[in-house]
Amino acid sequence: MMPKTPSILILGTRGIPASHGGxxxxxxxxxxxxxxxxxxxxxxxxxxxxxxxxxxRSETWRGIELIHIQVASKGPRATLEFDWQCVRDAARRSAVCLVLGYNGALFLIWLRLMQRKIITNMDGIEWRRPKWGIAARTWFWLNEWIAAWTSHRLVADHPRIADHLSTRRPRKAIATIPYGGDPVTSAPEAPVRALGLEPGKYLVSIARIEPDNNILPIVEAFCRAKRDVKLVVLGTLLDENPYHVAIRKAANETVVLPGAIYDQPTVKALRYHARAYLHGHTVGGTNPSLVEALAAGNMVIAHDNPYNRWVAGAAAIYFTDTDSCSDRMQQAIDDDELVRTCGQAARARAQEAFRWDDVLLAYEKEAYRLLGVTNTEAMAIDDTSPGTA
Incomplete structure (x- = not known):
């Protein structure tokens, strides 16, 4: 039966308005x-x-309650403290709880004991990331299992993630809902030129600077030959991080390292005016940055693995190592027709699989399901709810 005013709480992010990540x-x-x-x-x-x-403390922003949780810790401890305090507060409220990520899933046991309905987006397979030591991997592995069994519904953002989760829970408990992307059909050139770049004359990478994202091999591959374009690598580089130091050493004068940029108009302009987008991710599901590149009509040069193959399809050319990455870069630089064809395929793939309206409606349907609303009732809601086009 349709509740009079359905209620949902979103846990697991640093908060909104968005200024951090996917x-x-x-x-x-x-x-x-x-x-x-x-x-x-x-x-x-x-x-x-x-x-x-x-x-x-709470405040209202555009009709949404922003529930601010103060924490006095730093680093990973602050995240765990925040997660626990969120769960404590959510347990006192009557709402469906949508949890993004499972890193603090141990605390979901309390939500379940308090009879709250839980949907968890299981994100990527965090414990497989090579950057983690044995203690962190063990923690993530245990929390993945806990999230799988304390949540009423699991969301996978990629078919391969759904396959993995089916080793934890039956398929009927899992919904596959990808990430979405906003189409970018135009963008000003000024943000690009402000970085010393010429539209169409650079390749771009937008990612966390980590080994499993292959940023160092990408920089090394680009610097192997004299190119007529530049390489732009967005992401935080820390002087105390050996991997980041290695990237700076590998970069030559044609590599632009502007750090992390969170201004969305600037990021969109950098994508839109790039000759190609580089995506070295090897672990995870449907990566937001790759989806956003498709929505911007970017040709993609991607690491060859099942995650990226499913997302990008014919919009990408694929590499397996530094040598093949260097070759694919030169291919993108030399072949105008390939860039055009891949760009068209990118927009088609984004429209086919990664429309925000489809993604958001799918989440709403999952939330209604936990409130006991039938598919027929949910379809009727789709046709009559405020904001429906």
Missing amino acids: FETFAEKLALFLAGRGWKVGVYCQEEVERVDQRV
Whole structure:
């Protein structure tokens, strides 16, 4: 039976308005979407302070309750403290709980004991990332299992992630819902030129600077030959991180390292005016940055693995090592027709599989399912809810 005012809480991100990454962007889009369709929406936001003087406070932003949680810790401990305090607060409220990621899934046991309905987006297979030591991998592995069995519904953002989760829970408990991307059909040149770049004369990588994203091999591959274009690598580079130091040493004068850029108009312009987008990710499911590249009509040069193959399809040419990466870069630089064809395939793939409206409606359907709303009722809601086109 349809609840009078359906309610949902979003946990697991640093908060909104989005300024950090893919999960925050998704949380903002879903919160605004559901609020526009009559839902009561709350989003937990992390507030790091020197001393906790008001653990929980709320404010309203565009019809959404922003639930600020103060934490006085730093680093991973702050994240765990935040997750626990979010769960404690959510357990006192009557709402479906959408949890993004499973890194603090141990605390979901409390939500389940308090009879709250839980949907968990299981993100990637975190414990497989090579950057983690044995203790961190063990923690992630255990929490993956805990999330799988404490959540009522699991969301996989990629068919391969769904296959993996089916080793934890029956298929009937798993929904496959990818990430979405906003089409980018134009962008000003000024943000690109401000970085000393010429539209169409650079390749771009937008990713966390980590070994499993192959950033160092990408830089090394680009610098192997004299190119007529530049390489732009967006992402934070720290002087105390050996991997980051190695990237700086490998880069020559044609590699631009502007650091992390969170200004979305600038990032969109960098994608739109790039000759090709480089994607070296090897672990995970449907990566937001790759989807956004497709939505911008980018030709993609991607690491060859089942995750990237499913997402990018014919929009990409693929590499397996530094040598093949160097070859694919030169191919993208030399072949105008290939760039055009891949760009068309990118937009087609984005429209086919990664439309935000489809993604957000799928999440709403999952939330209604936990509230006991039937498919027929949900379809009727789709036709009559505020904000429906």
